[in-house]
Amino acid sequence: MTGGPLTPDLRDALAGQLSDGALREVSDAYLSEPRGTWRGSAGAVVAPRDTEEVAKVICFARDHGVAVVPWGGGTGLVGGQTLPNAAPILLSLERMRAIRAVYPDENVLVAEAGAILADVQAAARDAGRLFPLSLASEGTARMGGLLATNAGGVNVLRYGNARDLCLGLEAVLPDGSILHGLRRLRKDNTGYDLRNLLIGAEGTLGVITAASLRLFPQPGAEGTAMLVVDGPRAALSLLARAQAMGGVSAFELISGQGLRFLRDHALPVRQPFDDIPDWCVLVDLGLPEGGDPACQLERLFEAGFEAGEVSDGVIAQSEAQRHELWAVRETIPEANKRTGAIASNDISLPLSEVPGFIEACGARLHAAAELRINCFGHLGDGNLHFNLFPPEGRSKAEYRDRAADLRRIVDDAVAERGGSFSAEHGVGRLKVEQMRRYGDPAKLAAMRAIKDALDPAGIMNPGAVLGD
Template identity: 80%
Template sequence: MTHPLTPDLRDALARELSDGALRDPSDSYLSEPRGTWAGVAGAVVAPRDTDEVARVVRFAGAHGIAVVPWGGGTGLVGGQLMEQGDPILLSLERMRKVRGIWPDENVAVVEAGAILADVQAAARDADRLFPLSLASEGTARIGGLLATNAGGVNVLRYGNARDLCLGIEAVLPTGEVFHGLKRLRKDNTGYDLRNLLIGAEGTLGIITAAALRLFPIPARQGTAMMVVESPRAALSLLGQAQALGGVSAFELISGQGLRFLAETGLPVKQPFADVPDWCVLIDLGLGARDDPAEVLETLFTQAFEAGLVSDGVIASSEAQRQELWAVRETIPEANKRIGAIVSNDISLPLSEIPGFLDACAPRLRAVTDLRINAFGHLGDGNLHYNLFPPEGHAKADYKAMAGDLRRIVDDAVAERGGSFSAEHGVGRLKVAELERYGDPAKLQAMRAIKAALDPKGILNPGAVLKA
């Protein structure tokens, strides 16, 4: 059990810190993007370097005070918020340096507070690509992205955040610094603490810097949106696209998502005159000798002859390419404006996705009338399966049944060997789901690891595992 940060302890903490590090809590630190709940904090601390992070953690350990790591505040499962208690909220926002880029090695070393978009820009300046890409990249920070093992639209080709990290520097619950910031592709020297801390959501250590993998920038890029007959047809199209090569992203979009864009009046150009039931967004990255438009035209022709697609748009310029991507990237904002009853971040084996979509909707509609917007990263099996009230109703009308609806979805996912959390993490929102669906042996090992590394339970208590 942790203790509150009393005024006397707050004064003592201030003496440990540099000027400007100790701050009063404000709404910007204590809210989350969906507005679902608010957090609490006795103080916000924004260290200037790793040594100062270590001093804060040692102080917290000595006095039994909880520490909640805070990156960009963009997490969607409450991992960055405590609803009760009086914790120290530790923000990495001042630690934003790019410590170095080695283009010949395809490596960049950056601090945990670096904003993803800034890391992407630094890589481009070195004629390299950092491929992690997601909607919150203008505010999300590298430490939080690694702590949650973030995904995004390019996982199909480049992998999750875990796959893009060669080494990390982190402060452990004892206040000791783990100096694992190596630029090595191979390092077989015992337990992989890097991968243990990545995805642990700040419960086992606070990531302060990372060595990231970079890639050559594709010489030519191409984008198309194609109308598919069904999700099953979309999977067949994915196989044909991969056979042709160069697929970076393959996104499934439902007609409900397109209708939400129109309903909310967001300034997005609809790609088709008549809204299809299903379509896919395909992004290619190819070499200088390849013509993306020709590859996409070949793909469309093959798929049309096979009865998989019925219409399509191939971008003929970068502006058109951005217009197509804007459709996909604006759907989450439309969802937010409509107001979801339940938002599900799920993953399934690819071949199970059509069966899940066919089976889950009738189960839900047997309980209540609702609208379903299923969309997401079909190429890696990750769907955002979100439930909305019918037109003329508000999500508040369905608050009492939200838990039951979520359970229906999670049960249907578990039956097909999937996961209730694909890329957003567990946080505090899904702790009960982990207890319900998690493998017992894995949970026992996780609890043992937490107790061994953080015996006082000070790092992000209540996140991932029950406090």
């Protein structure tokens, strides 16, 4: 079964059960998504004021067999928040944005699902702590969606994914019951791990309404370097070297193609090197108070230079320079957008497979079509954004018919090396076909059994992750 549409009659009946202000206008923002590929639909946009009201909505949906799409900041890149043609209840958590409590002594913060990531970061900072989840959409993305999709970002190498930053969840399950799991415990072995089941389920098993989150001591001293490396293999050796020294917060791979895109579109970032290198890495350190990151980065450079891994480098000497280096990395997605990608891939690989993959998959793609590849991303996590672009002077439109085939070349190469076709963006609706093709049959069967057991009416985000 899958949930059906919210008819106007049902909408009126639902509205009668909710508090003032719960019904929102169905505006474009709720129906579009960042890449502009799909458009969703809505029988109503409902923004409950509290968890009890979320439960009321879910009970209503369950009783009437109506589809519900949980809606956070709308920043998802795989269409999980966008159900076309079904007129579901779009359940927006936007009014539930409280930081319910901060426990600095425990390194714990409790936030509602509608809290914006940047606000959670700020609340942690105000308490003298760090909430390390950090990604491009942090000014818009909300905690519920970040957890439902197990978001990644630039600090995963050190602090883990959203999953690893969550100690407990409050959620409304598809039967309308409230899961009271806002624990603040580092160890708790009392039954099945529903928290991690809801995290990454992309709203198909319930609605996350609040979370207890892990905080960390703020680093006492931070530093950043951009180092020219001999290639992905050298970058990995350098990563191991950096990790043995300790304190690595981020280790990002940047290709010459990315730097050229920045230059070609005259984006306002300072090129770190006079001659654009083929490959470089951005290394970020966070050390305890008294540490000297610039000195440690210097030692890393020297050791890498001696080993033939590194040939040039810039070590930031001020906060302003750190931001300049980071701006290079963070502006690459904008440069990609302006160039116009044929296909974008968010993949991960076992670390030691990364260099071979980049080489072999690149060769296959170049044999199949004339194109440019911008390969960049979170090398420390084995997570690459491996995006395909037309050659100079041609447009992505000319490649429309080839895009699926080219994407398939990438996905097959990833699967052959034990990688994942979705590292940090999730499955949503975009990657349901890939899920079917590359998913383990036993896993898919167990997922379906769990879905049917917890959501027999199929009301929760139907079509996402599992397909219809």
